Amino acid sequence: MPLIATAYLCFAAALIAAFAGLPWLAIAVGFPALVWGGITGNGRTAGLAMTLLAGALIGATAPETSNWQRRGSAIKTASDSGFLERTRTGAANSIDRIFRDDAPMARALLIADQHRIPPEMKDRYARAGMIHMLSISGLHVAIIAGSVVLLLQAARLPRGLASLLAVVITGVYVAMIGAQPPAVRSAVMLAAVAASKATQRPTSPWAGLALGALVPLVQPRVVLDLGYQLSVVGIAGLIASGSLNRRLLRKRVTGWKQHVSRELLTSVVATIITAPIIAWYFGRLSLIAPLANLAAGPVVSILQPLLFLTLLLAGFDSVARFLADAAHPLLATFDLIATAAASVPGSSVAIVPSLITVVAGAGAVVAFTVATASTYPVRPLIAAASLLCLITISPAIPIPYRGGVEMHVLDVGQGDAILIRTDRGRWIVFDAGRIWRTGDAGRSTVIPYVKSRGGEVRAFVLSHAHSDHLGGAVSIMKGLEPREFWDSAFPQGSAAYAQTLRAAMAEGIEWNRVQAGGMMAVDGVRVHFLAPDSVWTASLTDPNEASTIALVEFGSARFLLTGDAEGAEEGWLLDHARSELRADVLKVAHHGSSTSSTDRFLAAVSPALAVISVGADNLYGHPSADVLAGLSRVGAMTLRTDESGTIVIRTDGRRITATASGVEWDISRK
Numbered sequence: 162m163p164l165i166a167t168a169y170l171c172f173a174a175a176l177i178a179a180f181a182g183l184p185w186l187a188i189a190v191g192f193p194a195l196v197w198g199g200i201t202g203n204g205r206t207a208g209l210a211m212t213l214l215a216g217a218l219i220g221a222t223a224p225e226t227s228n229w230q231r232r233g234s235a236i237k238t239a240s241d242s243g244f245l246e247r248t249r250t251g252a253a254n255s256i257d258r259i260f261r262d263d264a265p266m267a268r269a270l271l272i273a274d275q276h277r278i279p280p281e282m283k284d285r286y287a288r289a290g291m292i293h294m295l296s297i298s299g300l301h302v303a304i305i306a307g308s309v310v311l312l313l314q315a316a317r318l319p320r321g322l323a324s325l326l327a328v329v330i331t332g333v334y335v336a337m338i339g340a341q342p343p344a345v346r347s348a349v350m351l352a353a354v355a356a357s358k359a360t361q362r363p364t365s366p367w368a369g370l371a372l373g374a375l376v377p378l379v380q381p382r383v384v385l386d387l388g389y390q391l392s393v394v395g396i397a398g399l400i401a402s403g404s405l406n407r408r409l410l411r412k413r414v415t416g417w418k419q420h421v422s423r424e425l426l427t428s429v430v431a432t433i434i435t436a437p438i439i440a441w442y443f444g445r446l447s448l449i450a451p452l453a454n455l456a457a458g459p460v461v462s463i464l465q466p467l468l469f470l471t472l473l474l475a476g477f478d479s480v481a482r483f484l485a486d487a488a489h490p491l492l493a494t495f496d497l498i499a500t501a502a503a504s505v506p507g508s509s510v511a512i513v514p515s516l517i518t519v520v521a522g523a524g525a526v527v528a529f530t531v532a533t534a535s536t537y538p539v540r541p542l543i544a545a546a547s548l549l550c551l552i553t554i555s556p557a558i559p560i561p562y563r564g565g566v567e568m569h570v571l572d573v574g575q576g577d578a579i580l581i582r583t584d585r586g587r588w589i590v591f592d593a594g595r596i597w598r599t600g601d602a603g604r605s606t607v608i609p610y611v612k613s614r615g616g617e618v619r620a621f622v623l624s625h626a627h628s629d630h631l632g633g634a635v636s637i638m639k640g641l642e643p644r645e646f647w648d649s650a651f652p653q654g655s656a657a658y659a660q661t662l663r664a665a666m667a668e669g670i671e672w673n674r675v676q677a678g679g680m681m682a683v684d685g686v687r688v689h690f691l692a693p694d695s696v697w698t699a700s701l702t703d704p705n706e707a708s709t710i711a712l713v714e715f716g717s718a719r720f721l722l723t724g725d726a727e728g729a730e731e732g733w734l735l736d737h738a739r740s741e742l743r744a745d746v747l748k749v750a751h752h753g754s755s756t757s758s759t760d761r762f763l764a765a766v767s768p769a770l771a772v773i774s775v776g777a778d779n780l781y782g783h784p785s786a787d788v789l790a791g792l793s794r795v796g797a798m799t800l801r802t803d804e805s806g807t808i809v810i811r812t813d814g815r816r817i818t819a820t821a822s823g824v825e826w827d828i829s830r831k
Contacts, residue, residue, distance in 0.1 A: 353373065566583060648709075691712055692738070705751060771799045
């Protein structure tokens with residue numbers, strides 16, 4: 162592998178480690194390698210070590226939010242010109258006008274905008290192993306560039322000039338869609354290949370890939386972008402499959418069999434190499450992906466240039482609409498392939514995304530890639546297969562249960578996800594954290610957390626239908642299959658809430674309405690619902706004020722969970738359930754907002770421990786200094802997820818301990 166490709170791997174790996182909060186991992190490898198390279202005089206080793214250390218340093222010091230902002234799937238500096246964004250917005254408006262009902266899919270395939278594609282469709286494509294086709298990638302740009310070259314050559318232009326014009330047209334297209342990182346990578350790689358052919362200076366495809374992948378990293382956080390990752394790894398799969406094809410098939414298979422075998426091999430290799438990324442973002446490993454991609458490939462090869470031509474002629478409405486209508490059957494066929502593949506029993510298996518998944522998956526990709534280019538591939542193939550098996554069986558290796566009852570306040574950023582583990586090791590899940598463009602806290606945090614510890618999920622309780630509490634609910638319904646779903650049923654027209662109800666119905670989960678005075682018992686744990694009251698909620702407009710308030714009891718230990726209750730609901734509780742409010746542990750309402758946690762309410766609860774689930778450096782200024790002062794006045798010890806990460810409270814029914822950041826406190830009342 163060329164030096165530039167190896168250097169890219171070191172730099173990108175160090176950036177990812179640093180952004181994951183593990184810069185020490187890159188330093189622990191890079192510093193000894195640098196010393197060894199200096200002692201032995203091995204300049205290559207020393208140079209790669211310095212690249213690793215540089216990536217760790219840049220990743221550790223890159224600004225999180227102050228100089229960066231997220232636009233679509235790309236991350237750009239705040240100083241970027243607005244021209245590209247305006248151009249992309251104009252293209253989006255043209256797509257909506259021309260494609261009408263097909264606009265969500267056309268947006269995804271043309272300008273990398275997946276906002277209008279519903280989560281259930283994304284899940285379907287993930288199960289089919291075709292999710293990468295919904296993102297602008299090297300495949301899409303390469304198809305467009307190849308089509309332009311063929312068109313120009315048909316116009317009798319010399320091949321060299323046609324290639325040059327194709328690079329220019331591709332560059333204009335990449336700019337038009339907002340210079341998305343995957344498209345930038347592909348355009349740079351195409352330009353490098355064209356320059357190589359024009360100067361008759363052949364170069365390794367790995368070097369071209371590395372050069373194209375490095376350019377978007379002028380903005381380091383691009384390395385975290387899903388589309389960018391799939392684009393880089395997908396092209397690596399194409400290069401690797403080409404190497405395998407030359408070694409295994411070219412001299413043994415001829416004619417149409419050779420063509421089909423080559424395409425199937427490419428699909429299999431691409432599926433294997435992209436599997437860890439798909440597992441991390443979507444919690445799925447598709448087994449049918451090679452066949453699904455083999456079927457979808459020809460459709461995309463025709464569809465993509467047709468979509469591009471339609472967008473190019475958007476100024477001519479009648480022509481553009483004619484082309485959009487012609488694209489409709491292809492879009493329908495594309496979706497039909499995904500639907501059929503996803504509906505095959507056993508077409509995919511659930512994967513728990515965790516640190517094991519990331520490390521083992523990355524190792525498997527590297528080992529498999531080495532095997533494709535190696536004269537002796539058996540050892541790296543065995544290593545890759547072993548690591549993939551580790552990913553698959555990792556959920557079956559539970560963390561030992563210490564007994565008693567536990568309350569786990571998960572670090573899900575600006576949101577809530579609280580797990581109660583009963584004395585028999587079963588779970589009650591309160592809220593599901595937030596959702597974002599490529600995932601949600603249910604899939605990325607709650608599901609792996611529960612599965613790594615084992616035990617059945619008995620119930621899911623939703624405090625209220627705001628996205629920072631509801632975001633991962635659909636994933637939890639499908640991935641953890643709780644027996645019961647408890648919900649205050651406050652009507653507000655939330656699409657995410659409706660999707661959650663549909664998911665619960667599809668999974669056969671029993672729905673129960675939370676009402677003041679109701680109770681749920683799981684093993685030795687009793688959950689008393691103190692609010693909301695239906696008469697109280699009838700006049701409300703704010704879902705926060707209709708939050709589910711739950712008092713969890715085990716022995717003499719009492720935990721009070723308050724959702725995002727505001728001062729008005731706290732006042733209702735003081736008027737109607739004051740005697741039941743006293744608790745040892747309080748989950749502070751609304752992430753510590755000043756609109757909650759009134760002095761009267763805190764005095765009635767009188768907690769020994771207050772826990773605040775809040776995102777680091779959030780835009781709301783949570784938790785409020787007034788709330789922290791109020792908790793201090795009632796003598797409560799305060800722990801926060803933005804400072805301590807996940808917090809675990811344990812009790813045997815009398816003694817209560819809290820563990821955070823590796824430190825344990827005894828908070829039992831004296």
